[in-house]
Each structure stands twice: as structure tokens, then as C-alpha cells.
Amino acid sequence: MTQHLIPILFSMFTVSVFSQTNDGFTSLFNGKDLTDWTMLPGKAPAFKVVDGVVETRPRNGSDLFTVGRFGNFIFRFEYLLSKVGNSGVLIRCDPDNPWGTGVEVQLLAPWTPYRDDLHCTGSVYGHVAVTNRPDETTGIWHQMEIKCDRKRITVSVDGKLTTVADAGTVAGLKEKHLAGAIGFQSNHSKEGEFARFRNIKIRNLDAEPEYVKAGFYDDDAQVRTLACAAAVALGTPMIDPLARMMDEDNVMARRGAKQALFDIVAKATAPQTPPADKKAVARSLKTSMKAKPSEITAVYLKWLLAMIQSAER
Amino acid sequence: MNQKIGRRSFLKAAGTGLAGFPFLAHSMARVAPSDRIRVAHIGTGSRGNVHIKWFSDFPDVDTVALCDVDSVRLANSVKLLASIKPAAKPDTYSDFRRILDRKDIDVITCATPDHWHALVAIMAFEAGKDVYGEKPLSFSLREGQLMEKALLRHHAVFQLGTQIHAGENYHRVAELIQSGVLGKIHTVRLWKNAGTRGLGFPPNAAPPATLDWNMWLGPAPYAEYTPVRCHGSFRSFFDYSGGVFADFWCHIADVMFMSLHPAGLSTIDARGEAPDDGIADTPKWIDVDFKFKDLNVYWTTTPPQVPGADKMSIGAHFEGEKGTLTCDYEHRTIRIGKETVTDLTEVPATLPRSPGHQRNFLDAVKSRGLPESNLAYVRKMTIPMHLALISFRLKRKLLWDAEKEQVVGDPAANFLLSRSNRKPFDC
Numbered sequence: 001m002t003q004h005l006i007p008i009l010f011s012m013f014t015v016s017v018f019s020q021t022n023d024g025f026t027s028l029f030n031g032k033d034l035t036d037w038t039m040l041p042g043k044a045p046a047f048k049v050v051d052g053v054v055e056t057r058p059r060n061g062s063d064l065f066t067v068g069r070f071g072n073f074i075f076r077f078e079y080l081l082s083k084v085g086n087s088g089v090l091i092r093c094d095p096d097n098p099w100g101t102g103v104e105v106q107l108l109a110p111w112t113p114y115r116d117d118l119h120c121t122g123s124v125y126g127h128v129a130v131t132n133r134p135d136e137t138t139g140i141w142h143q144m145e146i147k148c149d150r151k152r153i154t155v156s157v158d159g160k161l162t163t164v165a166d167a168g169t170v171a172g173l174k175e176k177h178l179a180g181a182i183g184f185q186s187n188h189s190k191e192g193e194f195a196r197f198r199n200i201k202i203r204n205l206d207a208e209p210e211y212v213k214a215g216f217y218d219d220d221a222q223v224r225t226l227a228c229a230a231a232v233a234l235g236t237p238m239i240d241p242l243a244r245m246m247d248e249d250n251v252m253a254r255r256g257a258k259q260a261l262f263d264i265v266a267k268a269t270a271p272q273t274p275p276a277d278k279k280a281v282a283r284s285l286k287t288s289m290k291a292k293p294s295e296i297t298a299v300y301l302k303w304l305l306a307m308i309q310s311a312e313r
Numbered sequence: 314m315n316q317k318i319g320r321r322s323f324l325k326a327a328g329t330g331l332a333g334f335p336f337l338a339h340s341m342a343r344v345a346p347s348d349r350i351r352v353a354h355i356g357t358g359s360r361g362n363v364h365i366k367w368f369s370d371f372p373d374v375d376t377v378a379l380c381d382v383d384s385v386r387l388a389n390s391v392k393l394l395a396s397i398k399p400a401a402k403p404d405t406y407s408d409f410r411r412i413l414d415r416k417d418i419d420v421i422t423c424a425t426p427d428h429w430h431a432l433v434a435i436m437a438f439e440a441g442k443d444v445y446g447e448k449p450l451s452f453s454l455r456e457g458q459l460m461e462k463a464l465l466r467h468h469a470v471f472q473l474g475t476q477i478h479a480g481e482n483y484h485r486v487a488e489l490i491q492s493g494v495l496g497k498i499h500t501v502r503l504w505k506n507a508g509t510r511g512l513g514f515p516p517n518a519a520p521p522a523t524l525d526w527n528m529w530l531g532p533a534p535y536a537e538y539t540p541v542r543c544h545g546s547f548r549s550f551f552d553y554s555g556g557v558f559a560d561f562w563c564h565i566a567d568v569m570f571m572s573l574h575p576a577g578l579s580t581i582d583a584r585g586e587a588p589d590d591g592i593a594d595t596p597k598w599i600d601v602d603f604k605f606k607d608l609n610v611y612w613t614t615t616p617p618q619v620p621g622a623d624k625m626s627i628g629a630h631f632e633g634e635k636g637t638l639t640c641d642y643e644h645r646t647i648r649i650g651k652e653t654v655t656d657l658t659e660v661p662a663t664l665p666r667s668p669g670h671q672r673n674f675l676d677a678v679k680s681r682g683l684p685e686s687n688l689a690y691v692r693k694m695t696i697p698m699h700l701a702l703i704s705f706r707l708k709r710k711l712l713w714d715a716e717k718e719q720v721v722g723d724p725a726a727n728f729l730l731s732r733s734n735r736k737p738f739d740c
Contacts, residue, residue: 221589222589224589225589251515251516251517252514259587259594266706266707266708269707269723269724269725270707271722271723296535296536296537299534299535299735300534303534303733306728307725307728307729310725310727313724
């Protein structure tokens with residue numbers, strides 16, 4: 001496991017919520033400005049909001065990244081490319097080294113020379129080809145969905161699956177980060193070309209306790225570490241599911257649950273944690289203790305409760 | 314919940330015959346210089362067997378009793394002793410309290426798992442015994458404080474089993490550092506290039522009939538048995554120890570404490586990760602920055618970027634205003650300007666050499682003097698180790714009040730300075 005993964009995950013879920021719809025998606029674009037997005041200094045800004053959509057027109061300017069960090073998610077947006085527009089979506093990347101840490105899902109007009117399935121729209125650029133080439137018509141809006149589900153990355157365009165990538169087996173993907181920013185690549189076609197984006201939204205799977213819980217049972221140690229970090233970021237809502245996990249037969253899940261519970265409580269005991277958050281953790285531990293855990297789990301929960309109570313005084 | 318091992322309740326358990334731990338505290342007639350020393354060994358695993366060999370070799374030692382909660386290990390240690398000293402006819406015990414009951418035993422050595430160290434030592438002091446105890450000193454920082462109090466109250470002799478301390482190299486390093494030839498030392502880098510392994514995800518099992526698992530766990534939280542939790546790899550678990558870091562800290566920090574006696578520890582900032590491939594939870598790697606008065610100390614799990622460090626699996630590197638000294642248990646390299654040497658003849662040998670770590674202890678038992686790795690010294694040396702592990706677990710920097718021995722402004726960190734012992738090992 002790379003050492004930098006954990007701090008990245010602890011800073012997850014920093015994105016502010018414009019509107020969360022019933023399907024669990026949160027808008028990442030308010031239709032007015034680039035709140036919650038950032039462009040790195042040093043290059044000319046390549047993105048701006050024009051008539052309610054995000055547009056990249058200047059050539060080879062700064063790419064646009066989410067302020068928030070995401071590990072497992074479903075990212076949906078609509079895009080429109082000019083006649084020879086060329087952009088892309090960077091996922092799970094560190095904005096300081098986007099292609100070194102993450103991968104790019106290509107967005108490309110089918111201009112001459114014709115690009116192959118490994119480099120066309122929907123491909124995980126240079127790593128995984130499309131198996132089902134999407135409609136590449138320029139000048140009209142298309143919908144793309146990128147799903148990062150632990151080590152499985154899938155891309156769909158206009159509702160049809162185009163690409164399936166396994167980050168656990170594809171050589172070039174194994175060393176990539178499993179969490180990071182999401183970015184749009186600046187237009188790097190010729191001058192005057194552009195790409196536009198709208199209806200940008202995300203469903204953060206790491207904010208969903210059931211999804212996070214399932215990660216504790218994964219055979220892949222990196223996935224389990226990510227699940228643990230996501231559980232710690234979620235905090236209180238994970239305490240009861242984790243306390244129950246400690247009494248299951250699955251040794252791996254028990255171990256992960258024990259660690260995550262400690263980490264949740266430890267984080268809550270930090271001097272700067274608001275008293276209300278400490279109280280919520282203590283309350284949740286008490287609730288779990290009432291649910292008739294095994295003696296071993298009860299002793300552990302009692303110890304964690306004493307730790308958070310020491311910090312409440 | 315009582316978060317501290319209250320001294321009173323702890324000692325009550327040890328001294329007044331409450332359920333589970335009955336025996337009488339009493340003062341003993343101490344060993345006279347001409348006398349033979351009657352030794353018992355508690356914990357006869359691989360380390361305990363080394364104790365048996367060491368101590369049985371002294372002409373003034375009688376090995377009179379052996380104790381282990383694992384009858385297989387106990388039987389093996391009896392065979393071992395018979396093979397090296399056929400005349401010895403040790404009594405055997407599964408419960409160390411029966412050894413403490415015996416008035417004819419002067420010294421115990423303790424090679425139990427770490428979570429038993431303090432309890433065994435304090436109860437032995439109460440029973441009028443002197444103790445040669447394995448490292449690390451104690452499971453928790455608070456236990457170390459209680460050990461020192463009990464030692465003073467009962468005028469006992471304690472030596473921590475940091476046998477490298479006795480060697481020529483550490484004495485010579487201390488002389489070289491203290492001579493000032495390297496100028497004022499501002500930085501020390503310590504390392505051990507290994508960490509805890511995950512141990513996989515083995516299922517729980519019934520403990521073997523030959524092992525008293527409940528007694529093995531003793532003051533630690535009850536846990537289901539699985540072989541890797543027990544003999545040989547127990548240090549991989551925070552319930553019993555602090556991993557490879559806790560295993561090796563005192564050995565290499567020792568040369569720094571011998572040479573510089575660092576004081577005024579004020580901040581401890583640890584980073585690291587637990588293994589992700591097994592039930593072990595102590596550090597796979599841990600790096601720690603310590604700030605003492607006028608001294609920065611850095612612990613790393615990989616060797617520091619200094620000449621020669623990559624060839625040493627464990628080491629200490631002293632950085633002074635005029636030069637550096639890099640050492641491990643047996644070797645040292647001094648660098649001053651462009652010169653690289655292993656010794657400087659102009660620095661006289663001023664420190665008395667040890668007659669050997671165990672002999673030094675036995676001499677102190679007879680003289681009632683302070684042995685070289687005495688409790689006050691080793692407790693100071695062990696405090697940074699405890700705090701580093703707390704910083705690792707809480708994932709934050711700690712501010713330390715070295716006078717009051719308390720973490721400043723972080724009650725949860727103070728909570729982790731101690732652990733409530735499991736009944737009936739707490740009372």
C-alpha cells in the first residue's frame with residue numbers, strides 16, 4: 001500500500017453539497033461558477049462557465065480538478081465536443097501529477113488521423129480499449145458515466161457500456177492511486193476547438209455505509225485499507241455495523257472492524273474535535289453495547305467508550 | 314470505568330491475599346556476598362531458556378525452580394537444565410505465584426510476554442525477590458512508574474535484560490560521545506529496518522491442553538486462542554506489546570541514553586501503518602520524530618541517508634558539530650572531516666567495563682547496589698517508546714510534560730498511558 005493513500009482518504013468528502021437527489025447523486029456544478037473546482041497555478045486558466053455550461057477553449061491551459069477526493073464513485077456528466085475537440089476525464093489522480101497517479105478516460109472527436117479503440121472516447125487512455133465503441137458524433141450532447149468500484153472501472157456512453165477495466169490486473173493500472181481528485185483535461189486540440197460539460201454529478205459510494213462495509217470482506221488488502229479509511233471518514237454511522245462485524249466468523253472482517261473502530265474513536269478524541277461529535281461517538285458506542293455483543297466485543301467497546309469519555313472531560 | 318491501574322488496587326491484588334493472588338508480602342533476609350544465590354526462572358520459552366543457560370553457568374547460582382504456563386515448554390526447560398547442570402533438581406510450577414510464595418528463592422528472572430512484565434516484577438518485589446526482567450520494561454508507561462515505586466518501597470534490585478548494554482562497544486561509544494571530540498551532539502538517528510508482519514487471518518482454535526491460555530493472557534483482554542497470538546509472535550499485537558519497534562527500541566536507544574542521557578522530552582510525532590495482510594496490528598513501519606532538550610531524535614524503519622547505515626539492520630547515528638558516529642551493537646564508525654576511523658586513541662577509557670550483564674546484576678544482588686540497566690535508567694529510556702506507539706495509534710503529534718509525565722492537552726493520549734487489567738489480575 002502506498003503511504004500517501006491514507007492522508008488523501010482522510011480528506012475525502014470535503015465537497016460541499018449543492019443538491020443531493022434521491023438517487024444518491026450530488027451535483028458538482030452549480031451552473032454559475034466553478035465553486036468546488038480548482039485549476040493549478042502556473043498555466044493559463046482553460047475553463048470558464050459560459051451560458052450555464054463549463055467550457056474549455058484555450059489550448060493547453062490548466063486542467064480543472066475537483067477540490068474533493070474520491071475513491072469509489074459513479075461520476076456522470078454530459079459533454080459536447082467541437083469538430084476536432086480533444087479533452088478527457090482524469091480519475092483518482094493527484095492534481096500535481098495527474099497522469100502519473102491517475103488515469104484518463106478519453107473524450108475525443110473522431111478526427112483524422114483516426115484513433116484506435118485504445119485511444120478513442122471511452123477508452124482508459126492507453127491502458128484499456130473500448131470493447132463497444134460509442135457514438136462519437138461531435139456537436140451534440142452525450143452522456144458519460146464512469147464508475148470506480150474498488151478495482152473495477154467501467155465507462156458507459158449514452159447509457160451503453162463501452163469499457164471495463166480491472167485495476168488489479170491491467171499492468172499500467174496496478175500502480176495507480178485508488179483515490180484522488182477527478183479532473184477535466186483542458187482542450188488540447190488546435191486553437192478554436194472546445195469541449196463543454198454540464199449536469200456534472202457524483203454518487204460517492206464511500207459515503208454509503210453498506211458499500212463501505214462490503215469493502216471489509218474484500219480479498220484485496222488495498223481495498224480493505226480503503227474501506228477502513230472510508231469508514232473512519234464516515235465515523236459515527238459506521239460504529240454499529242463495525243461492532244456487529246466484530247462478532248462475525250470472518251477473521252479478516254473482524255480484524256478490519258477492530259482497527260476501524262479504534263481509528264474512528266481515536267480521531268474523535270482529538271482535542272480539536274467538537275464536543276458534539278465526541279458525544280455522538282460515545283452515544284453510538286453505548287448503543288452497540290446494548291445490542292448484546294459477545295463478551296470480547298463488549299470489553300473492547302467499553303474500553304473505546306472509556307477512551308472517548310476521557311476526551312469529553 | 315477506572316482507566317488507571319490504580320496503584321492501591323494493583324498492589325492490593327499483589328499483597329493482601331484477595332481471590333486469585335494470595336501471598337504475603339514480607340521482607341527477606343538478603344543474600345550475603347559469600348552466599349549462593351537461589352534463582353527461579355519465570356517464562357521458559359526461547360528467551361527463558363537463554364536465562365537458564367546464563368544463570369546456571371555462574372558458580373554461585375543455584376537454579377531451584379522453573380515456571381511456565383505451557384507444560385511442554387516447562388518440560389523442555391527441565392531437560393535443558395539437566396543437560397547443562399545435571400546436579401540441578403529444579404521444582405516446576407505453572408503458576409509463578411507459587412515461586413513467589415517460597416522464602417528460599419532470592420532472585421527471579423522474567424521472560425514472560427510483555428503484558429506480564431510489570432505484574433510479575435511488582436509482585437516479586439513485594440515478595441522480597443530481586444528481578445532480572447526481559448525487555449521491554451513494561452506493557453504501559455504507567456506500569457513502569459508503578460514498578461519503580463514498588464522497587465523503591467521494597468529496596469529490591471532490578472536489571473532489565475538489555476545485555477548489549479554490557480558490551481565493549483556501547484561503553485566505548487559513550488566515552489567517545491562524552492569526550493566532546495564530535496562537538497555538541499544535536500541529532501541522533503535510530504533505526505531498525507524491520508516491522509511487524511501481518512500473520513494472515515487464521516481461525517480461532519481451542520488452546521492446547523498443555524497451555525493455560527487464561528493465565529497466559531493474564532491482565533490482557535480476553536481473546537480467543539490462535540497459535541500466532543501466543544508464543545513467538547505475540548509482540549505483533551497491541552494487546553500484549555508494540556511490535557518489532559517495541560522489541561528493539563530499548564536495545565538501540567540504550568546507546569543514546571548511555572552516551573547522552575537525553576532529558577526534557579517535549580514532542581513525539583509518529584507516522585506509520587499497521588500490516589494490511591493479517592490479524593497483527595502493531596506497526597509494519599513507524600517513523601517517529603522526538604524532540605528532547607537540545608536534541609532531535611529520529612526513529613525510522615528504513616536506514617537513514619547517512620554513510621554505512623544501509624549495511625546495518627539496526628543502528629544509531631550521532632550527529633555532532635564536529636563529526637558523526639554511526640554504530641550498531643558491535644561496530645562503530647567515526648567521521649570527522651574527511652577522516653573515517655573506528656576509534657580515537659586520544660580519548661581515554663574512563664567508563665568502568667561490565668563484568669557481563671547477568672554477573673553485574675548478581676553482584677548488585679549481593680552488594681545491594683544499582684545494576685547497570687537499573688529500573689530508573691531503563692524507565693526513562695522506555696518512556697519515548699510508549700509515547701511513540703500512542704502517537705502512532707492516535708495518528709497525531711503529542712506534547713509531553715516530562716516533569717509531570719503527562720501528555721499536554723490530549724486526555725485520550727493520557728488514557729492510553731495505562732490499561733485496566735482484566736479481572737482477577739486487577740482486583
